[in-house]
Amino acid sequence: xxxxxxxxxxxxxxxxxxxxxxxxxxxxxxxxxxxxxxxxxxxxxxxxxxxxxxxxxxxxxxxxxxxxxxxxxxxxxxxxxxxxxxxxxxxxxxxxxxxxxxxxxxxxxxxxxxxxxxxxxxxxxxxxxxxxxxxxxxxxxxxxxxxxxxxxxxxxxxxxxxxxxxxxxxxxxxxxxxxxxxxxxxxxxxxxxxxxxxxxxxxxxxxxxxxxxxxxxxxxxxxxxxxxxxxxxxxxxxxxxxxxxxxxxxxxxxxxxxxxxxxxxxxxxxxxxxxx
Ligand SMILES: C[S@@+](CC[C@H](N)C(=O)[O-])C[C@H]1O[C@@H](n2cnc3c(N)ncnc32)[C@H](O)[C@@H]1O
Numbered sequence: 001x002x003x004x005x006x007x008x009x010x011x012x013x014x015x016x017x018x019x020x021x022x023x024x025x026x027x028x029x030x031x032x033x034x035x036x037x038x039x040x041x042x043x044x045x046x047x048x049x050x051x052x053x054x055x056x057x058x059x060x061x062x063x064x065x066x067x068x069x070x071x072x073x074x075x076x077x078x079x080x081x082x083x084x085x086x087x088x089x090x091x092x093x094x095x096x097x098x099x100x101x102x103x104x105x106x107x108x109x110x111x112x113x114x115x116x117x118x119x120x121x122x123x124x125x126x127x128x129x130x131x132x133x134x135x136x137x138x139x140x141x142x143x144x145x146x147x148x149x150x151x152x153x154x155x156x157x158x159x160x161x162x163x164x165x166x167x168x169x170x171x172x173x174x175x176x177x178x179x180x181x182x183x184x185x186x187x188x189x190x191x192x193x194x195x196x197x198x199x200x201x202x203x204x205x206x207x208x209x210x211x212x213x214x215x216x217x218x219x220x221x222x223x224x225x226x227x228x229x230x231x232x233x234x235x236x237x238x239x240x241x242x243x244x245x246x247x248x249x250x251x252x253x254x255x256x257x258x259x260x261x262x263x264x265x266x267x268x269x270x271x272x273x274x275x276x
Contacts, residue, residue, distance in 0.1 A: 002043045002079060003078065003079055004076045004077060004078055004079055005041055005042060005043045005076075005077055005079050006041070006042055006043070006044075006045065006046050006074055006075070006076060006077075007039060007040070007041050007074065007075045007076075007077050008039070008040045008041075008042075008046045008049065008050065008072060008073070008074050009037050009038070009039050009072070009073045009074075009075075010023065010037060010038045010039075010040070010053055010070060010071075010072055011036055011037040011038075011070065011071040011072075011073075012057065012068060012069070012070045012071075013067075013068055013069045013070070014068050015060060015068060016033075016036065016037075016038070018056075018060060019038060019053065019056065019057075019070070020033065020038055022052075022053070022056050023038055023040065023049075023053070026049065026052075027040055027042075030042075041077075043079075046074060050072045050074070053070055053072060054070060054072075056070075057069060057070040087102070087104050090102050090118055090124070090126075092105050092108070093124075093125035093126055093131060094108075094111070095125070095131050095134040095135050095138065096134065096135055096138030096139070097111060097112045097138055098111065098112050098113075098114055098125075098134050098137075098138060098160055098163075099111035099112065099113050099114070100114045100115075100116055100124070100125030100134070100156065101113065101114070101115060101116075102115070102116065102117050102118065102124075103115055103117050112160070112163045112164075114156060114159050114160060114163070114188055115184075115187055115188055116154050116156055116159075116184055119154065119180050122153035122154065122177070123152075123153035123154035123155070123156040123157070123213075124154065124156070125156060127267075128264035128265050128267040129213050129239040129240050129241075129264075129267050129269065130156060130157070130213060130239075131264065132239055132262040132264050132267065132269035133157050133211055133213050133237055133239050133269060134156070134157070134160050135262060135269075136211075136237045136260070136262065136269060136271050137157060137160045137161050137164060137209075137211070137237070138160070138164070140209065140235055140237075140271065141160075141161050141164040141165075141166050141209055142164070142165065142166075142208075143164070143165030143166075144165060144166070144167070145161070145164075145165070145166040145167070145207075145208035145209055146166065146167050146169075146205070146207045146208050146209075146231075147161040147162075147166040147167065147168045147169070147207060147208065147209045147210075147211070148168075148169050148170070148171075148200070148203060148207040148209075148210045148211070148229060149161070149168065149169070149170040149171070149211050150170075150171060150199060150200050150210060150211065150212040150214070150222075150226065151171075151172055151173075151177075151199075151212055151213060151214040151218075152170035152171065152172045152177060152178070152181045152195070153172065153177050153180075153181070153213075154177070154180055154181060154184055155170060155180065155181030155182070155184040155185055155192070156184070157211050157213065158170045158181065158185070158190075158192060159184060159185060159188050159190050161209070161211075162185070162190040162191065162192070163188075163190060166208075166209070167193055168190075168191075168192050168193060169192070169193055169194040169195065169203070169207070170192060170194075170195045171195065171196045171197070171198050171199055171200070171202065171203075172197065173197065173198060173199055174197075175197050178195055178196070178197050181195060182195060199222060199225070200212070200222050200225035200226050200228075200229050201222075201225045203225070203228075203229040205229070206228075206229055206230060206231040206234065207229060207230060207231060207234060208231055208234045208235070209230075209234060209235045209236075209237065210226055210229055210230045210234070210235070210236050210237070211236075211237040211239075212226055212236075212237070212238055212239070212240075213237075213238075213239035213240045213269075214239075214240050215240045215241075216240065216241045216242060216245035216246075216248060216249055217245070218240075219238055219240065219241070219249060219252075220248060220249065220252050223252045223253060226238075227253075227256070227274060230274045231274070232274060232275070232276030233273065233274065233275070233276045234273070234274055235259075235271060235272065235273055235274075236253070236256065236271070236272040236273075236274065237269065237270075237271050238253070238269065238270045238271075238272070239267070239268075239269040239270075240267075241267065241268040241269070241270065242266055242267065242268070243263075243266045243267070243268055244266075246261075246268045246270075249268075249270060250270075253270070253272055256272035256273060256274050256275070257272060257273040257274075257275055258270060258271075258272055259271050259272065259273050
């Protein structure tokens with residue numbers, strides 16, 4: 001890509017549509033039409049086009065027996081590399097021992113590096129709820145723990161748990177998320193024991209740690225299943241809770257021991273222990 005491109009504005013005194021037909025033979029898809037003008041952008045020089053447009057105006061003048069003039073203005077403009085701009089906007093995220101980075105950045109020495117490219121599935125580490133769950137995993141997940149990631153999205157939480165030595169299962173109601181999570185586990189050289197399309201009720205065992213970063217209303221709906229698949233003395237990491245919904249979650253999980261609440265902006269992450 002060149003550093004600049006030329007923008008040519010063609011303003012005929014009449015018959016804009018005929019000038020459009022003429023220019024479309026040279027630039028079939030790339031003409032912007034405004035009320036009185038046609039705009040062409042190109043990395044090539046457009047001198048020949050300006051000459052052609054003037055010839056066309058002269059030919060039309062002869063054909064209609066009245067003068068049809070055309071004004072042309074060229075401007076050199078800076079080419080913006082949108083892909084680079086987008087990439088610059090996606091920065092790595094550091095939470096505890098975890099360093100979440102996109103594929104075009106380098107991993108960081110001394111960290112548990114998780115490579116995730118932003119995709120359709122939620123979970124690049126930038127959202128407060130994901131970052132808070134990573135903080136909780138960093139603090140509470142131990143080697144050999146069994147871990148269930150309910151609503152895995154990109155798989156980021158399960159990958160973090162696996163890097164902490166846990167044996168990981170995951171599920172999501174969205175088949176695209178299941179596919180994306182599997183891809184991300186492989187990209188990060190982590191293994192996932194079981195992954196299924198669906199939710200907590202399909203869990204076949206009880207886990208040391210269950211994490212669910214889903215909106216509060218859904219957490220309330222599946223509360224019974226989340227508690228059921230958590231072992232006695234196991235932990236439940238609940239996120240996706242807006243501060244306005246916090247008390248409704250506390251109410252539904254009141255029989256568990258609340259051991260920590262992480263607050264980031266308006267988002268709350270609650271860590272419960274299921275007493276034996
Ligand atoms: C906010 S994203 C969280 C993604 C990732 N775990 C993270 O922390 O960044 C919520 C995910 O939950 C999934 N989901 C929504 N309702 C669900 C349910 N009842 N059971 C399981 N997954 C659900 C969505 O498809 C989405 O991928």
